[in-house]
Amino acid sequence: MNFSALNIILIGIAGLLGVGFYGLLITRNLIKVVMMLQILIKAVVLALVFAGKVSGNLGLGQSTAATVIVADTIVAVVGLALAVQVRRRFGTLDVPQISTLKG
Amino acid sequence: MAGSLILLIIGIPWLGALLVWAIGDQNAKAQHTLAVIFSLLSGIASLILLAFVDSRPALNLTLAPAFGNLTFVPDGLAVTLTVIATVIGSLAVLFSVDYMRGEAQLGRYYFMVLFFIGAMAGLVLSGNLLFTFFFWEITALCSYGLISFYNDDPKAVAGGIKALIITQVGGVGLLAGTLIAYANLGSFQISDVLANAVAIPAGALSFMAFSFLIAAAAKSAQFPFHTWLPDAMEAPTPISALIHAATMVNAGIYLLARFYPAFESVPNWRTAVILVGVISALITAFMALTATDLKRALAYSTVSQLGYMVYAIGAGGVLASQFHLLSHAVFKALLFLTAGSVIHAVGTRDMRRMGGLSAKMPFARNVFIIGALALTGLPILNGFWSKELILEVGLEGSPLWAYILMLIGAGLTAFYTFRMTWLVFFGTQREELHVHETGMAMKISLALLSIGSFTTWLFFGGLNKLLSTTMPFHGIEEESTLEMVKAISFAPATWFALLAVILALTLFFTLGRKLALSESPGWLNTVTESSFGFESVNHFFVNMISKFAESLRITQTGELNWNILGIIGALFFVLAMLLWGGA
Numbered sequence: 001m002n003f004s005a006l007n008i009i010l011i012g013i014a015g016l017l018g019v020g021f022y023g024l025l026i027t028r029n030l031i032k033v034v035m036m037l038q039i040l041i042k043a044v045v046l047a048l049v050f051a052g053k054v055s056g057n058l059g060l061g062q063s064t065a066a067t068v069i070v071a072d073t074i075v076a077v078v079g080l081a082l083a084v085q086v087r088r089r090f091g092t093l094d095v096p097q098i099s100t101l102k103g
Numbered sequence: 104m105a106g107s108l109i110l111l112i113i114g115i116p117w118l119g120a121l122l123v124w125a126i127g128d129q130n131a132k133a134q135h136t137l138a139v140i141f142s143l144l145s146g147i148a149s150l151i152l153l154a155f156v157d158s159r160p161a162l163n164l165t166l167a168p169a170f171g172n173l174t175f176v177p178d179g180l181a182v183t184l185t186v187i188a189t190v191i192g193s194l195a196v197l198f199s200v201d202y203m204r205g206e207a208q209l210g211r212y213y214f215m216v217l218f219f220i221g222a223m224a225g226l227v228l229s230g231n232l233l234f235t236f237f238f239w240e241i242t243a244l245c246s247y248g249l250i251s252f253y254n255d256d257p258k259a260v261a262g263g264i265k266a267l268i269i270t271q272v273g274g275v276g277l278l279a280g281t282l283i284a285y286a287n288l289g290s291f292q293i294s295d296v297l298a299n300a301v302a303i304p305a306g307a308l309s310f311m312a313f314s315f316l317i318a319a320a321a322k323s324a325q326f327p328f329h330t331w332l333p334d335a336m337e338a339p340t341p342i343s344a345l346i347h348a349a350t351m352v353n354a355g356i357y358l359l360a361r362f363y364p365a366f367e368s369v370p371n372w373r374t375a376v377i378l379v380g381v382i383s384a385l386i387t388a389f390m391a392l393t394a395t396d397l398k399r400a401l402a403y404s405t406v407s408q409l410g411y412m413v414y415a416i417g418a419g420g421v422l423a424s425q426f427h428l429l430s431h432a433v434f435k436a437l438l439f440l441t442a443g444s445v446i447h448a449v450g451t452r453d454m455r456r457m458g459g460l461s462a463k464m465p466f467a468r469n470v471f472i473i474g475a476l477a478l479t480g481l482p483i484l485n486g487f488w489s490k491e492l493i494l495e496v497g498l499e500g501s502p503l504w505a506y507i508l509m510l511i512g513a514g515l516t517a518f519y520t521f522r523m524t525w526l527v528f529f530g531t532q533r534e535e536l537h538v539h540e541t542g543m544a545m546k547i548s549l550a551l552l553s554i555g556s557f558t559t560w561l562f563f564g565g566l567n568k569l570l571s572t573t574m575p576f577h578g579i580e581e582e583s584t585l586e587m588v589k590a591i592s593f594a595p596a597t598w599f600a601l602l603a604v605i606l607a608l609t610l611f612f613t614l615g616r617k618l619a620l621s622e623s624p625g626w627l628n629t630v631t632e633s634s635f636g637f638e639s640v641n642h643f644f645v646n647m648i649s650k651f652a653e654s655l656r657i658t659q660t661g662e663l664n665w666n667i668l669g670i671i672g673a674l675f676f677v678l679a680m681l682l683w684g685g686a
Contacts, residue, residue: 008680025652026659 009050016043030086030093034079041072105155106162108148109175109228112185113221115145116192120217124210131209135200138213142193142220149182149189149224156182158573160230171291174230179569183425184227184357187432188350192220194548195345198440201542202341202447212252216345219245223350227357232281233291239277239322242351243270249346250338262334265641269331273321276314277358283311293361297576300365312366315358316375323355323409326383330637332406333390336398340443343398348405348435353428356409359416360424364576373417377501380414381508383407386635388515392522396452397442400523404478405435407516411493414509420496422570422579426563427489433559434477434486437552441471444545445527448538454523459532466546468528470553475524477556479517480604488560488591495596513600514607521611563587 020040027033045065052061083093090098119141123134155161160174177185196216203209219242226238244267251263284296287303300308319325324332335347346352359376366372384407391403408431415424444467445460446452461468477486490513497506564584571579582590591597 011680022655025648026656 006050006054009046013043013047013050016040016046028095030083030095030098031080033095034076034083037079038072038076041068041075045069045072105152105157105177106175108152108155109162109177109224111148112145112152112189112224113228115141115148116189116217116221116224119145120214120221123213123217126210128208128210131204134209134213135204138196138217139193139200141217142189142196145220145224146186146189146193149185152177152182153186153569156569156573158575170233171231173234174292175228176230176294177228178573179566179571180357180360180425180574181227183429183566183569184353185224187353187429188223188227189220191349191432191436191552192216192223192345194551195341195349195436195440197544198344198443198548199339199341200544202443202545203339204542206339212249212339215245215248215252216342219249219346219351223354226354230293231291232284232293232296235293236274236277236281239354240274242346242354243267243274243322246270246335246346246351249342250335252339252342253337256337258334259337262331262337266331266335269328270321272328273318273355276316276318276321280311280314280318283307283314297362297365305369308366309369309372312362312369312372313375315362315366316372316379319355319358319413320379321355322358323352323413324383324406325355325379325410325413326386327637327640329383329387329406330641333399333402336396336402340398340439340446343402344436344439344443347402348439349432352405352409353432356412356416356424356428359413360421363416363421364578367419373419376417377414377505378417380410380412380417381505381512382410384410384414384512385508385515388512388519390635391519392515394519395455397446397454397457397523397527398439398452400454400519401435401439401442404516404519405431407512408435408478411490411509411512414501414505415493415496418493418497418500418505420493420500421577422567423489423492423496425570426560426566427493429559429562429566430477430485430489430556433552433555434474434484437470437549437556438474438478440545440549440552441467441474444542444549445471454526457527458530459528460538461528463538464528466549470549471528472524473553473556475520479520479608480513480600482601483557485556485558485560488563488587491591491594491597491600492587494600495591495594498596510599510603514603517604517607518611521608560584 016039020036020043023032023036023039027036045068048065048068049061052058052064055061086098087093092098119137122141123137126133126137128134156177156179158176158178160176162173162175164173166173196213199212199216203212206212222238222241222245226235226242229235229238247263247267249263250266251260253259281291284303285291287307288295288299290296303311321328332347332352336343338347387403387406387410391400391407394400394403408427412424412427412431415421415427445457445464448464448467449457449460451457473484477484480487480490494506494509494513497509561584564582564587567579567582567587570577571581
């Protein structure tokens with residue numbers, strides 16, 4: 001088996017995806033859910049750069065990755081702001097509980 | 104010209120969505136007015152687009168080379184579906200003015216509706232598969248938001264999430280098929296895929312064909328994904344009429360019709376499509392027989408009629424399926440909206456509590472009967488011509504057993520439609536309900552739709568011309584309305600179908616009227632209430648995943664020692680890999 005730089009990146013993408021899904025499955029805390037989504041998005045960003053390199057469109061891959069970074073920052077900001085509001089209103093961050101409460 | 108019209112059709116509702124949301128819920132009256140104006144404008148623009156039908160892209164926007172150009176192709180199929188989405192959409196919005204009066208959070212409601220109408224037009228007009236997928240997902244999102252509109256009701260929230268998850272399965276299918284096409288052809292353009300389908304290796308093409316079938320079945324609530332549509336009836340009724348009867352569920356049929364020429368020769372694909380159609384049409388017809396909730400009964404009949412369209416595509420009748428799609432969109436929107444006005448008036452959806460409403464709601468009764476007769480498939484109404492056309496195509500293009508099952512389905516349709524009408528409007532009044540007549544805005548849209556139920560079959564020639572002249576890959580023959588009428592009137596298929604309908608109606612009027620109210624046999628109830636066991640399949644998957652997640656939770660101890668052990672382990676793993684790789 002040959003561990004070239006590209007293969008290591010591929011393993012990194014798979015690893016990040018694995019960590020993200022694992023975290024989404026086990027966690028019930030809203031803030032941790034946002035964090036896990038961020039990890040998943042990081043895997044996607046890495047995959048975009050990787051795909052750009054492999055297909056020879058390095059610039060395209062990088063610029064798409066930069067766009068995704070901007071978009072996912074917004075997701076993180078809004079998600080965390082919502083978490084703060086949820087905590088203030090319901091007094092808990094437990095996802096199963098807040099999905100049955102009404103606001 | 105056509106290019107700017109397309110931009111208007113998609114852009115006007117989206118602009119309206121932002122405006123309605125921005126002016127705030129305290130100006131409810133302005134929100135109603137704006138929503139109606141913007142949806143009507145979009146409807147008018149799409150009617151004008153009918154004059155600019157073309158098989159070439161009308162709009163070609165350059166994007167990054169890897170995604171291909173964003174094209175919009177106003178061909179016959181796309182424009183027909185755009186007209187259905189925007190015109191029936193604007194009638195549903197008009198209906199909402201009365202139905203949603205006094206509701207809170209109208210901004211959210213109209214935002215989702217208008218956003219949906221624009222996305223639906225984009226979905227069918229887009230000539231780029233990647234963007235078809237984007238619009239496809241937007242419609243799923245809006246559908247979720249509207250099913251869960253009454254977010255205080257746990258049933259509505261659960262129904263919305265169920266619809267979202269199941270249509271996401273379809274989304275994955277569409278994306279997988281799209282990527283297969285790109286990997287083999289290097290293009291996302293639908294026209295390239297249709298033209299070069301033979302260049303795709305057989306295995307990949309059949310994978311693509313079946314993943315598109317999964318996408319279509321999930322979106323159109325076909326077997327085995329039919330369980331989400333009845334639960335989606337928790338949405339406000341205009342939404343059920345617009346999204347879950349007239350537009351979004353047609354997206355699956357559109358996908359199958361669009362790619363039929365490419366997948367036609369894939370082994371077993373057509374048989375699979377016929378099977379999906381027949382099974383969906385039959386089992387949901389049975390479920391409609393025992394339903395007691397008016398909207399659920401209509402939802403089952405929607406799945407059943409969509410099954411007829413899927414069956415027609417499997418039998419090779421793309422034109423027949425689109426013709427029935429047009430008829431169905433009109434009469435089902437009429438039935439749903441009338442049901443909405445009844446529900447609005449009496450305040451319950453349970454048909455066992457209605458009955459004898461005929462005298463109190465004469466207008467609603469008249470239009471409901473028109474819709475019911477069209478659904479039954481009795482002559483002169485649009486449902487008759489399109490259903491007969493499907494059965495005629497089926498007799499030629501599908502195995503005989505499928506045709507016979509569909510005939511039985513037609514009989515069942517007649518039976519449950521009359522049962523429904525009888526339970527709501529006729530018979531004895533079973534409960535003292537406070538009733539008020541239908542509002543003005545409601546009446547206008549109902550009247551227009553019932554005129555449509557009488558007349559849309561006259562557009563058959565026009566529809567045929569649109570499809571045959573602008574769809575080079577489908578090879579649809581030209582036929583005028585008159586020729587179609589002649590062919591159907593003398594076809595044996597028609598007489599068999601009418602016989603089945605008349606048989607069912609005789610059965611209903613001799614036995615069924617008494618049976619309608621009495622409890623249906625226990626075994627039938629149990630089977631239909633569990634969606635023929637598919638509800639438990641859903642539960643099985645959900646339970647499996649949540650159990651798996653629960654069992655994983657013990658691995659998250661939160662103890663610092665374990666965490667540091669994990670970090671060091673990972674570090675060693677990476678170092679070992681680097682060393683090994685460097686050697």
